[in-house]
Amino acid sequence: MNYIGSKHKLSSWLLKSINEVCGTDLSSLVFCDLFAGTGSVGRSFKPLVKSVIANDLEFYSYVLNRNYIGNNQELNASAYVEELESLKPIEGFIYNTYSEGGASGRLYFSAQNGRKIDAIRSQIEVWFSKSEIDEDLYYFLLASLLESADKVANTASVYGAYLKKLKKSAQNPLKLKPADFEITSGNHSVYNQNSNELIKDISGDILYLDPPYNARQYGANYHVLNTIAKKDTFVPKGKTGLRTYKKSAFCSKNQVADAFEELIKQADFTTIFLSYNNEGLMPAETVKSIMKQYGKYDLFETSYQRFKADKTENRNHKATGTTEYLHILEK
Numbered sequence: 130m131n132y133i134g135s136k137h138k139l140s141s142w143l144l145k146s147i148n149e150v151c152g153t154d155l156s157s158l159v160f161c162d163l164f165a166g167t168g169s170v171g172r173s174f175k176p177l178v179k180s181v182i183a184n185d186l187e188f189y190s191y192v193l194n195r196n197y198i199g200n201n202q203e204l205n206a207s208a209y210v211e212e213l214e215s216l217k218p219i220e221g222f223i224y225n226t227y228s229e230g231g232a233s234g235r236l237y238f239s240a241q242n243g244r245k246i247d248a249i250r251s252q253i254e255v256w257f258s259k260s261e262i263d264e265d266l267y268y269f270l271l272a273s274l275l276e277s278a279d280k281v282a283n284t285a286s287v288y289g290a291y292l293k294k295l296k297k298s299a300q301n302p303l304k305l306k307p308a309d310f311e312i313t314s315g316n317h318s319v320y321n322q323n324s325n326e327l328i329k330d331i332s333g334d335i336l337y338l339d340p341p342y343n344a345r346q347y348g349a350n351y352h353v354l355n356t357i358a359k360k361d362t363f364v365p366k367g368k369t370g371l372r373t374y375k376k377s378a379f380c381s382k383n384q385v386a387d388a389f390e391e392l393i394k395q396a397d398f399t400t401i402f403l404s405y406n407n408e409g410l411m412p413a414e415t416v417k418s419i420m421k422q423y424g425k426y427d428l429f430e431t432s433y434q435r436f437k438a439d440k441t442e443n444r445n446h447k448a449t450g451t452t453e454y455l456h457i458l459e460k
């Protein structure tokens with residue numbers, strides 16, 4: 130998934146850096162990905178550690194992580210995926226509120242994809258409510274739907290706005306692609322909580338922090354994914370059909386330093402890594418002065434080519450250079 134702040138492309142640098150500090154054998158360690166997003170970091174550590182704890186404030190992210198991290202046993206999913214693929218389309222909330230031809234005139238999805246999302250989402254809920262599928266399969270199917278719907282979304286990259294005309298990839302019919310996960314010998318857990326609450330209840334060896342860097346709230350930028358995941362109804366607001374969303378202290382210039390300090394103070398982990406970049410709300414000096422109060426501090430950095438989506442098409446990206454920091458605290 131194309132996600133703001135995704136660490137997918139930085140995962141080998143992160144692993145190399147964490148290996149440098151914690152050693153190359155991580156097999157007896159508990160690794161926590163407290164701001165997990167797409168789950169890309171937790172997924173790369175899942176086969177290497179004893180246990181992953183994944184968490185995010187957003188429900189769509191919980192769904193992805195509950196599948197990619199939480200699922201750890203083989204599922205017999207193919208017959209269900211096939212049945213979902215062949216359902217008769219229906220005109221439900223996603224079609225009416227966010228799709229071409231729907232009552233609202235919003236253009237997040239083509240008409241046929243909006244109807245298909247509604248049909249698939251309803252059927253998953255029917256199976257789950259009748260206990261025909263268990264929780265593991267439920268989240269596997271939901272994660273597969275979120276990933277597949279995101280591929281055909283008619284946006285420049287996030288759901289803060291839709292494009293005026295259906296772009297090429299949004300005209301493709303949605304294909305339900307199974308969201309395959311890795312089976313490991315470890316035991317993993319997944320949460321959907323505010324980081325600063327959850328931190329009081331967990332402990333472990335490596336705490337990886339990748340909070341938002343700037344004022345862009347994830348709940349606003351990915352609201353359509355939350356609506357597909359939750360399958361609730363509400364009165365959509367404004368041109369983009371926004372739902373009410375949670376606001377993160379890490380996206381607020383006035384609150385971020387206090388929230389960060391509280392998190393570091395509460396953390397019962399041996400080593401803490403913070404990903405942040407040089408364009409973030411907290412200058413590197415502020416991060417350093419907070420972390421230094423709680424133990425031995427170090428800093429790694431790398432330059433990173435970030436890609437900005439073009440306004441009309443997801444192609445033709447413009448590259449911008451940033452410095453990616455990995456702040457380290459041995460507590």
Ligand SMILES: C[S@@+](CC[C@H](N)C(=O)[O-])C[C@H]1O[C@@H](n2cnc3c(N)ncnc32)[C@H](O)[C@@H]1O
Nearest residue numbers: 134135136164166167169186323324341347377
């Ligand atoms: C930079 S992204 C993480 C990206 C992730 N590492 C990846 O590779 O996909 C930041 C994440 O923090 C989450 N978030 C923001 N505030 C939070 C909070 N207070 N507690 C937990 N998660 C939060 C957002 O929903 C978002 O998914």
